[in-house]
Amino acid sequence: MPHSDSVLIETRHLTRTFGQGARQVRAVDDVSLCLRRGEIASVVGESGSGKSTLARLLLRLLQPTAGQILFEGVDVTGKSSLRELRQYWRKVQAVFQDPFSSFNQFLTVRKLLERVLGLETPSLDPEAREARVRWALEQVALNPDAILGKLSHEMSGGERQRVMIARALVVRPLVLVADEPTTMVDASSRASILNLLLDLRDEFGMTILFITHDVSLATYVSDTLFVMQHGRLVESGPVEKITESPEHPYTRQLFADAFSMSERG
Amino acid sequence: MSLLLEARHVTAGYVLEGTGPIETRPTIQAVADVSLELQEGDVLGIAGESGCGKSTLATILAGVVRPPLRVTAGEVWIAGQEVPLEGPAGAPSKGRQSADLLGRVVAMLPQGAMNALNPTLGVQDFVYDVLRSHIPEITRQEAVERAKERMERLGLPPRVLGAYPHQLSGGMKQRVVAVVSTLLNPDVLVADEPTSALDVTSQRMLLALLLNFLEQRIIRGIVFITHELPLLRYIARRVAVMYAGQLVEVGPTDRVLFTPSHPYTQALMHATIVLEKGTRRQRIKTVGGAPPELVTPPPGCRFHPRCPVAMPICSQAVPPTVPVGERHEAACWYVAGDPSGEAGAAGHAAQ
Numbered sequence: 001m002p003h004s005d006s007v008l009i010e011t012r013h014l015t016r017t018f019g020q021g022a023r024q025v026r027a028v029d030d031v032s033l034c035l036r037r038g039e040i041a042s043v044v045g046e047s048g049s050g051k052s053t054l055a056r057l058l059l060r061l062l063q064p065t066a067g068q069i070l071f072e073g074v075d076v077t078g079k080s081s082l083r084e085l086r087q088y089w090r091k092v093q094a095v096f097q098d099p100f101s102s103f104n105q106f107l108t109v110r111k112l113l114e115r116v117l118g119l120e121t122p123s124l125d126p127e128a129r130e131a132r133v134r135w136a137l138e139q140v141a142l143n144p145d146a147i148l149g150k151l152s153h154e155m156s157g158g159e160r161q162r163v164m165i166a167r168a169l170v171v172r173p174l175v176l177v178a179d180e181p182t183t184m185v186d187a188s189s190r191a192s193i194l195n196l197l198l199d200l201r202d203e204f205g206m207t208i209l210f211i212t213h214d215v216s217l218a219t220y221v222s223d224t225l226f227v228m229q230h231g232r233l234v235e236s237g238p239v240e241k242i243t244e245s246p247e248h249p250y251t252r253q254l255f256a257d258a259f260s261m262s263e264r265g
Numbered sequence: 266m267s268l269l270l271e272a273r274h275v276t277a278g279y280v281l282e283g284t285g286p287i288e289t290r291p292t293i294q295a296v297a298d299v300s301l302e303l304q305e306g307d308v309l310g311i312a313g314e315s316g317c318g319k320s321t322l323a324t325i326l327a328g329v330v331r332p333p334l335r336v337t338a339g340e341v342w343i344a345g346q347e348v349p350l351e352g353p354a355g356a357p358s359k360g361r362q363s364a365d366l367l368g369r370v371v372a373m374l375p376q377g378a379m380n381a382l383n384p385t386l387g388v389q390d391f392v393y394d395v396l397r398s399h400i401p402e403i404t405r406q407e408a409v410e411r412a413k414e415r416m417e418r419l420g421l422p423p424r425v426l427g428a429y430p431h432q433l434s435g436g437m438k439q440r441v442v443a444v445v446s447t448l449l450n451p452d453v454l455v456a457d458e459p460t461s462a463l464d465v466t467s468q469r470m471l472l473a474l475l476l477n478f479l480e481q482r483i484i485r486g487i488v489f490i491t492h493e494l495p496l497l498r499y500i501a502r503r504v505a506v507m508y509a510g511q512l513v514e515v516g517p518t519d520r521v522l523f524t525p526s527h528p529y530t531q532a533l534m535h536a537t538i539v540l541e542k543g544t545r546r547q548r549i550k551t552v553g554g555a556p557p558e559l560v561t562p563p564p565g566c567r568f569h570p571r572c573p574v575a576m577p578i579c580s581q582a583v584p585p586t587v588p589v590g591e592r593h594e595a596a597c598w599y600v601a602g603d604p605s606g607e608a609g610a611a612g613h614a615a616q
Binding site for chain 1: 314315316434435436461463464465466467468469472473476492493494495496498499500522532533536537538539540548549550551552555556
């Protein structure tokens with residue numbers, strides 16, 4: 001595949017297995033995909049389809065068994081010293097599903113955000129830190145003065161998830177990997193978090209990989225869809241094309257299974 | 266139609282740590298004057314967001330009130346029996362009584378029901394443990410036979426009885442626990458967000474199983490609690506919407522969801538993302554602000570600080586519950602005072 005400037009992350013035959021012999025599971029199986037600059041791409045599939053493993057591979061939290069990850073055209077698969085990883089994490093940040101467990105309950109919002117700034121090289125002076133932290137909170141529509149001193153239990157689930165997104169934004173990454181960020185928040189906060197992802201794309205040209213089992217959410221927020229089943233990428237393409245004429249039977253099933261407002265049991 | 270479950274003016278709260286008599290300590294007022302009915306053979310949906318009191322209401326309906334939760338007013342009746350809720354004077358726990366009621370009259374299926382399975386026990390040992398606690402004289406073989414027969418009747422593979430929990434998927438575990446919790450044919454099943462940890466395919470299978478319980482007359486009614494409106498549209502015949510401990514709207518599912526009267530129900534519907542809405546490239550409106558804390562809830566209508574049509578009276582007095590259609594009510598000053606609006610028109614139609 002020729003490398004083009006618009007491609008930010010590319011995977012080639014990316015594979016990750018767990019276990020040995022007959023009990024071996026191919027969690028991610030020969031996945032080749034491209035993530036373009038400034039797009040929101042969604043990975044959809046049922047539980048156990050390999051979505052989160054793919055996210056962890058792209059975040060370099062997990063080494064692949066085989067295959068490559070190219071970032072801005074450079075193979076980063078083998079670059080796994082702490083220094084190289086920290087460089088990578090300056091550019092690729094994550095938000096996870098559970099704002100209750102991914103939040104250090106002993107840290108205030110200020111501490112939590114300042115810690116991430118440790119990834120910056122050269123390091124920032126205190127004033128620049130403060131400005132950056134405030135900027136990040138403002139991007140997620142939180143009032144810095146009201147929230148900087150709070151601990152996790154003093155916030156609602158929706159607020160916590162916004163703080164986690166601000167935490168990711170504070171280093172001004174190129175890519176945000178959001179792994180089921182709305183699963184544990186309420187219906188009304190869910191829409192505002194998705195709207196926030198749309199704003200990040202439109203205002204900063206941020207590239208976002210959104211991972212979800214809910215095709216309704218994926219359809220609302222994304223430009224590109226990747227459909228995974230049993231670790232394999234079974235269908236990918238522009239969201240309009242896939243919603244109009246899904247080709248793979250599994251994609252059709254996913255869309256058929258989504259609950260609509262017009263259906264009765 | 267006959268009345269299966271009735272809750273009358275239930276008020277309950279979580280008493281916080283403190284000194285002095287229990288009545289004067291700060292309390293999280295999680296459920297405020299809630300009255301509900303469930304008819305025989307029906308599914309009642311309760312919609313609302315985190316912290317609105319819907320899980321608290323579920324534990325009260327299921328008769329499993331434990332400190333620091335305290336019911337200060339109201340009563341719950343299921344199939345002619347009063348569900349014991351600890352009395353206002355902090356009466357001694359009626360533990361024994363509620364054990365008789367639990368499983369036989371009312372059963373509860375919570376979000377993390379699947380975690381009830383013991384990872385070191387096979388599913389059939391779990392079944393035996395559960396049945397033995399209700400029927401001391403039952404033998405292991407009888408218990409397993411009973412579960413096997415029930416699984417076959419519901420179209421689930423009986424072989425899962427021989428499995429360990431880690432060998433089953435999350436969806437299957439949730440269905441197994443649902444089957445086990447209804448082995449004694451309770452009158453009412455209270456399902457509290459039972460699908461929220463499952464993917465859509467497993468969600469569908471669980472909902473189909475619950476409806477199958479009703480069809481096969483294993484249970485006589487379901488209270489289904491969720492914040493997912495599309496799920497309620499699928500399973501519930503009536504929907505009650507809760508906000509900050511108060512019931513804001515109750516009525517037939519389609520009327521509540523498609524012609525909502527209360528501003529909060531309207532906002533919730535606007536924020537719901539579904540495929541067919543054509544929302545692609547069309548930004549969804551969200552409710553501004555956040556739900557209030559409930560130690561000192563806003564006076565009057567608890568939604569008034571976020572309400573787009575709030576009037577001075579909304580912060581002064583609790584709104585009256587007014588009919589807005591056939592068996593359809595909303596608790597809102599705006600709806601009560603505006604006979605020309607959508608809600609008012611519905612009210613006229615009902616008359």
